[in-house]
Amino acid sequence: PGHAWCLIFETCSCPLHGAGYVHDPALCGCSRQSVTLAMHELWPDERFTVHLVQTVLRGDPVCELAIDRLT
Numbered sequence: 001p002g003h004a005w006c007l008i009f010e011t012c013s014c015p016l017h018g019a020g021y022v023h024d025p026a027l028c029g030c031s032r033q034s035v036t037l038a039m040h041e042l043w044p045d046e047r048f049t050v051h052l053v054q055t056v057l058r059g060d061p062v063c064e065l066a067i068d069r070l071t
Contacts, residue, residue, distance in 0.1 A: 009063040012056040025057040035065055
């Protein structure tokens with residue numbers, strides 16, 4: 001508790017995908033990095049890892065990111 005989170009989006013929230021420019025699942029790495037940076041902004045003294053569990057662009061029903069705080 002307090003060291004791991006699960007972030008789920010029901011649709012792809014990336015504006016590049018929404019505008020029809022990119023449909024490659026590699027784009028999801030950008031979302032992973034964005035979440036990592038956002039977590040660091042919230043807790044600057046902490047370190048986090050973010051793993052893509054599911055992504056809409058890979059054909060999964062949702063985008064799911066697992067966030068772990070490193071101790």
